[in-house]
Amino acid sequence: MATxxxxxxxxKVAEYRVVFADCDPMRIVYYxxxxxxxxxxxxxxxxxxxxxxxxxxxxxxxxxxxxxxxRYHSPARYDDVVSVHAGIESVGRARLKIRYELRSAEDTxxxxxxxEHAILDDDGRPQRMPQDLRDAVEAAS
Amino acid sequence: MATxxxxxxxxKVAEYRVVFADCDPMRIVYYxxxxxxxxxxxxxxxxxxxxxxxxxxxxxxxxxxxxxxxRYHSPARYDDVVSVHAGIESVGRARLKIRYELRSAEDTxxxxxxxEHAILDDDGRPQRMPQDLRDAVEAAS
Amino acid sequence: MATxxxxxxxxKVAEYRVVFADCDPMRIVYYxxxxxxxxxxxxxxxxxxxxxxxxxxxxxxxxxxxxxxxRYHSPARYDDVVSVHAGIESVGRARLKIRYELRSAEDTxxxxxxxEHAILDDDGRPQRMPQDLRDAVEAAS
Amino acid sequence: MATxxxxxxxxKVAEYRVVFADCDPMRIVYYxxxxxxxxxxxxxxxxxxxxxxxxxxxxxxxxxxxxxxxRYHSPARYDDVVSVHAGIESVGRARLKIRYELRSAEDTxxxxxxxEHAILDDDGRPQRMPQDLRDAVEAAS
Numbered sequence: 001m002a003t004x005x006x007x008x009x010x011x012k013v014a015e016y017r018v019v020f021a022d023c024d025p026m027r028i029v030y031y032x033x034x035x036x037x038x039x040x041x042x043x044x045x046x047x048x049x050x051x052x053x054x055x056x057x058x059x060x061x062x063x064x065x066x067x068x069x070x071r072y073h074s075p076a077r078y079d080d081v082v083s084v085h086a087g088i089e090s091v092g093r094a095r096l097k098i099r100y101e102l103r104s105a106e107d108t109x110x111x112x113x114x115x116e117h118a119i120l121d122d123d124g125r126p127q128r129m130p131q132d133l134r135d136a137v138e139a140a141s
Numbered sequence: 142m143a144t145x146x147x148x149x150x151x152x153k154v155a156e157y158r159v160v161f162a163d164c165d166p167m168r169i170v171y172y173x174x175x176x177x178x179x180x181x182x183x184x185x186x187x188x189x190x191x192x193x194x195x196x197x198x199x200x201x202x203x204x205x206x207x208x209x210x211x212r213y214h215s216p217a218r219y220d221d222v223v224s225v226h227a228g229i230e231s232v233g234r235a236r237l238k239i240r241y242e243l244r245s246a247e248d249t250x251x252x253x254x255x256x257e258h259a260i261l262d263d264d265g266r267p268q269r270m271p272q273d274l275r276d277a278v279e280a281a282s
Numbered sequence: 283m284a285t286x287x288x289x290x291x292x293x294k295v296a297e298y299r300v301v302f303a304d305c306d307p308m309r310i311v312y313y314x315x316x317x318x319x320x321x322x323x324x325x326x327x328x329x330x331x332x333x334x335x336x337x338x339x340x341x342x343x344x345x346x347x348x349x350x351x352x353r354y355h356s357p358a359r360y361d362d363v364v365s366v367h368a369g370i371e372s373v374g375r376a377r378l379k380i381r382y383e384l385r386s387a388e389d390t391x392x393x394x395x396x397x398e399h400a401i402l403d404d405d406g407r408p409q410r411m412p413q414d415l416r417d418a419v420e421a422a423s
Numbered sequence: 424m425a426t427x428x429x430x431x432x433x434x435k436v437a438e439y440r441v442v443f444a445d446c447d448p449m450r451i452v453y454y455x456x457x458x459x460x461x462x463x464x465x466x467x468x469x470x471x472x473x474x475x476x477x478x479x480x481x482x483x484x485x486x487x488x489x490x491x492x493x494r495y496h497s498p499a500r501y502d503d504v505v506s507v508h509a510g511i512e513s514v515g516r517a518r519l520k521i522r523y524e525l526r527s528a529e530d531t532x533x534x535x536x537x538x539e540h541a542i543l544d545d546d547g548r549p550q551r552m553p554q555d556l557r558d559a560v561e562a563a564s
Contacts, residue, residue, distance in 0.1 A: 019325070021318040024161045025168040025219055025480075026547075031488040031538075032162060032458030036303040039455070043301065043361070054361045057448075065454040069492035075547070078166055079325070079336045115454075124449075124498070160466070162459040166339075167406075172347040172397075173317030177444040180314070184442070184502070195502045198307075206313040210351035216406070220466070220477045256313075265308075265357070306443045307450040307501055314444060360448055 008099050008141070010087035013044040018080045028075035034111050035068065038100050041086035042115065045098065049136045060122040061130070066095070070113035074104070081105050088141035094118055094128055096137055149240050149282070151228035154185040159221045169216035175252050176209065179241050182227035183256065186239065190277045201263040202271070207236070211254035215245070222246050229282035235259055235269055237278055290381050290423070292369035295326040298384075300362045310357035316393050317350065320382050323368035324397065327380065331418045342404040343412070348377070352395035356386070363387050370423035376400055376410055378419055431522050431564070433510035436467040439525075441503045451498035457534050458491065461523050464509035465538065468521065472559045483545040484553070489518070493536035497527070504528050511564035517541055517551055519560055 016037050024030040042063075043053055053063065076082050085101040095118050102111040119127045129137075157178050165171040183204075184194055194204065217223050226242040236259050243252040260268045270278075298319050306312040324345075325335055335345065358364050367383040377400050384393040401409045411419075439460050447453040465486075466476055476486065499505050508524040518541050525534040542550045552560075 017322075019318060019321050020165045021171055021173060021321060023166045025164045025166070026485050026487065026543075027166040028547075030162055031491060032455050032462070035455030035458070036301060039301050039303060040299075052361070057360065062449050064449065065495055067492070067494040068454060069490070071490040072488055078339065079334070120449075124451075158463075160459060160462050162462060167344050167346065167402075169406075172350060173314050173321070176314030176317070177442060180442050180444060181440075193502070198501065203308050205308065206354055208351070208353040209313060210349070212349045213347055219480065220475070261308075265310075302447045303453055303455060305448045307446045307448070309448040312444055 008087045008089040010085045010099055010101055011045075012083050013048060013086050014040050014084040016040055016082045016084055018076050018078055018082065020078060023078050026075075028077055031070070031072060034070055034072075034102065034113070037082065037084060037102060038068075038070075038086075038113060038115060041084040041100050042098055044084070045086040045088075049140055051133050051136050056130075056133070061127060062120050062122075063117045064120040064124075065115055066118055067116040068113065070111060072111055073109045076102065076104070076110050082110060083107075088137045089114060091129075091134060091137045091141050093134075094126055096129070149228045149230040151226045151240055151242055152186075153224050154189060154227050155181050155225040157181055157223045157225055159217050159219055159223065161219060163217075164219050167216075169218055172211070172213060175211055175213075175243065175254070178223065178225060178243060178252075179209070179211075179227075179254060179256060182225040182241050183239055185225070186227040186229075190281055192274050192277050197271075197274070202268060203261050203263075204258045205261040205265075207257040207259055209254065209256045211252060213252055214250045217243065217245070217251050223251060224248075229278045230255060232270075232275060232278045232282050234275075235267055237270070290369045290371040292367045292381055292383055293327075294365050295330060295368050296322050296366040298322055298364045298366055300358050300360055300364065302360060305360050308357075310359055313352070313354060316352055316354075316384065316395070319364065319366060319384060320350070320352075320368075320395060320397060323366040323382050324380055326366070327368040327370075331422055333415050333418050338412075338415070343409060344402050344404075345399045346402040346406075347397055348400055349398040350395065352393060354393055355391045358384065358386070358392050364392060365389075370419045371396060373411075373416060373419045373423050375416075376408055378411070431510045431512040433508045433522055433524055434468075435506050436471060436509050437463050437507040439463055439505045439507055441499050441501055441505065443501060446501050449498075451500055454493070454495060457493055457495075457525065457536070460505065460507060460525060461491075461493075461509075461536060461538060464507040464523050465521055467507070468509040468511075472563055474556050474559050479553075479556075484550060485543050485545075486540045487543040487547075489539040489541055491536065491538045493534060495534055496532045499525065499527070499533050505533060506530075511560045512537060514552075514557060514560045514564050516557075517549055519552070
């Protein structure tokens with residue numbers, strides 16, 4: 001993957017209010033449920049770039065996840081409003097990497113993470129990234 | 142829907158151990174997560190009838206949910222092993238209703254509920270129930 | 283439970299955008315995931331009444347779920363923006379019932395349902411509803 | 424964290440059957456839902472070590488997650504029975520790292536990952552690992 005050397009730009013793309021369903025008996029968000037919040041960030045990032053996912057899904061293209069990592073700095077709790085920040089870290093011919101930061105209303109860093117993606121068709125076969133999508137994510141990275 | 146007058150037979154079809162992901166800040170299973178346990182009961186019930194769902198999905202047939210209801214008698218908690226009981230309550234030409242009971246290891250009644258289903262094809266169109274499936278669920282009801 | 287004879291007033295309290303995590307292999311929202319959307323409606327309904335849940339949780343009071351039912355009229359799909367409507371159906375000394383309607387952006391009825399609740403303390407013991415909360419929900423019912 | 428140089432031993436600790444609720448519109452397990460399967464592996468690993476989590480929770484001790492990472496090699500699909508392998512990668516005074524592998528019934532590698540943990544009390548304060556627990560995980564690492 002051709003990784004840009006420059007710093008990843010991470011902008012606020014969404015807000016998310018934590019619900020009971022997200023939390024566990026420690027009364028904090030369950031570690032696996034942050035990936036749903038990352039998904040919201042990813043979808044809103046691409047919508048802001050003018051390349052919302054539904055347009056690709058209609059053409060049978062999916063942004064499959066190859067890998068993810070997440071670091072939990074401070075817990076989010078019930079009814080907290082979390083700021084979801086996301087940005088393109090790197091782009092290649094068929095792959096891209098997205099970086100996330102979740103922050104509290106008081107701007108405390110809650111969670112950082114990333115997801116790596118490939119473009120797959122409906123049958124799970126890798127596809128080249130459509131050129132207009134690649135141009136948009138490269139411009140944003 | 143042709144409802145049989147006789148009592149629904151509800152047999153134990155599975156056991157389920159509650160995980161952290163299922164529980165909420167009240168430290169009990171989140172009310173919406175019991176429907177996942179009902180799904181496990183439904184799948185195992187049909188497997189025991191010799192009509193496991195994957196065979197129908199391969200033919201493009203899905204057991205869609207029309208309605209559900211659930212009553213919470215006593216909470217299940219982290220690491221509890223829940224007995225999942227399920228049975229056919231009624232069967233019609235294109236519909237069926239399934240009844241569930243979840244019980245604790247000490248046989249305390251935790252949750253009761255039901256789901257009503259229709260057979261749909263891949264495009265969401267209602268289909269008649271395959272005759273062999275109907276025979277099997279009628280024999281079990 | 284003292285049930286009012288008058289029609290339940292159901293107002294729009296929130297919007298919810300469907301994510302990939304909500305959907306299943308039928309490419310519609312999984313039947314159990316609507317209860318998370320009901321939860322969002324319930325929380326926003328009480329916030330609008332001036333009785334947001336966090337204030338009660340701080341006092342060790344929870345709105346436990348006794349029962350729920352749900353009817354699926356038309357499926358919500360990935361990226362749909364669902365209108366969440368909720369209202370108080372009935373109120374008693376220690377219990378209340380909430381009714382929900384989910385509608386598409388084109389105002390198609392997607393899902394209807396209800397939840398019945400009791401006020402419990404941190405140890406799961408039933409509590410009388412605080413008078414100010416009861417006054418607020420009775421005024422809204 | 425004192426990391427052992429030797430190879431992490433990863434043993435099969437559980438089997439998990441994929442349900443509809445786990446899968447997304449790509450008809451594969453949603454990337455965030457594998458963390459629930461990791462949790463099952465972690466719980467069974469500690470149970471096999473004779474240190475099941477409920478005994479610690481009763482004493483107000485939780486195995487909080489500091490970080491996680493996951494790589495998706497091949498997708499798991501509806502009704503697949505996944506073998507869950509887990510092992511202790513490293514142990515420190517207050518921390519430990521667990522490694523996971525999920526494999527298909529045909530022994531195809533599906534997912535690899537890890538979780539890093541700290542022991543926290545009920546108020547979220549870090550605690551030293553109880554000596555008997557530390558002895559058990561060190562012996563297993």
